Amino acid sequence: MIRIVHYINQFFGQIGGEDKADIKPQVKEGVVGPGMAFKQAFKGEAEIVATIICGDSYFNENMAEAQETILEMVKGYNPDLFIAGPAFNAGRYGVACGAISKAVQDKLNIPAVCGMYVENPGADMFKKDLYIVSTKDNAAGMRDAVPKMASLALKLVKGEEIGLPKDENYIERGIRRNCFSDVRGSKRAVNMLVNKINGKGVETEYAMPTFDKVDPNPPILDMTKATIALVTSGGIVPKGNPDRIESSSASKFGKYDIDGEMELTSSKYETAHGGYDPVYANKDPNRVLPVDILRDLEREGVIGKLYRYFYATVGNGTSVANAKAYGAKIAAELRNDGVDAVILTST
């Protein structure tokens, strides 16, 4: 029987939510939470002998220590395979799954499989090192994710050949392998071209990594006449957060009038961001959104003027797709209003 150790966080370990995210690694014999679904998916071919549960905050804030403890726990059960997650779009959980799987693979020489949503930061960090099964962005995708992870894991532990990412449902690892084809290159290229001309799909044989390259805008020639706007993902909002921008996974952005404000005072502004210690931002919101400095530059004539409104959202856990949409909307409004340049501040 194939022996498996399964890693999950405090939430799926049924210990608690964010309030329990600082728990230290603990180990339980047998299955816990999603392990039940894996048990079904393995159909008796493999057994989860132990489940390791660790708080997401604890792991990420004490990475070296947590990894060392968990590696010792894994070693104790002498497994053939290690499974972590699935973490869906939970960022810290994803990073923890990736980091511990890589450690298990590298240091204990035990194959590992994770599951994550493609936009999980852990996926980008570890996809080159690990097989990460592509999942939905929330736990409702458990039923879909588990059989895929289980089947890939079994193949891996049995030493079977792992096929292409799209066939085996894992996130592209950027690995290229040479193979022989019956058809010579020139003919394949012409076939592709003919398919393309006929409006049929063309699949490249040589996938390139996608880089999110943004061409720099042409420089502003005369800053003394330029209107400059401030936009932040650091969550600065009027006190009381009138638009109720969420402290995590923001579903919106806000637009706020700073006409006549020479600086942002702690009595009128604060941060809505839930992903960093807000003490210093609340004490002096200019630290995140530098209205004070921009007013100085305006007075000194370095810039033409500071735009009358600022835009703010919370970057914490906000999906890339949403962030892009907010960016496009904000940019369109700024252009309409004749703004020449934007200073974008984070946290």
Added chain:
Amino acid sequence: MDLEIQQRVLDLTGKYGAENVVVILGGAEAEAAGLSAETVTAGDPTYAGPLAGIDLGLRVYHAVEPEIKNEADQAVYDEQCGMMEMVLDVDAIISEVKTIRDQYCKFK
């Protein structure tokens, strides 16, 4: 369905017996209502809560389903649910919850 509610459903079912419990949902869209319905019948599909791996098979309905609506005083229903009934995708919710119920409910 959050963990506390799952625990309450589990406790109440233990106290009164699964055959005596009906769960009425109020979720605002079909997928969420379907997940809640699945949680109290086949078990928590996210495997995160107390109902993970526990198939209670309870009777479960959404408040907009005719089975529930027809039990209520029409005037009170209109006052309490009429507005939401207008804005929700009632057909999608009914179809989702009914599909789950037909598949997993143990008390038909």
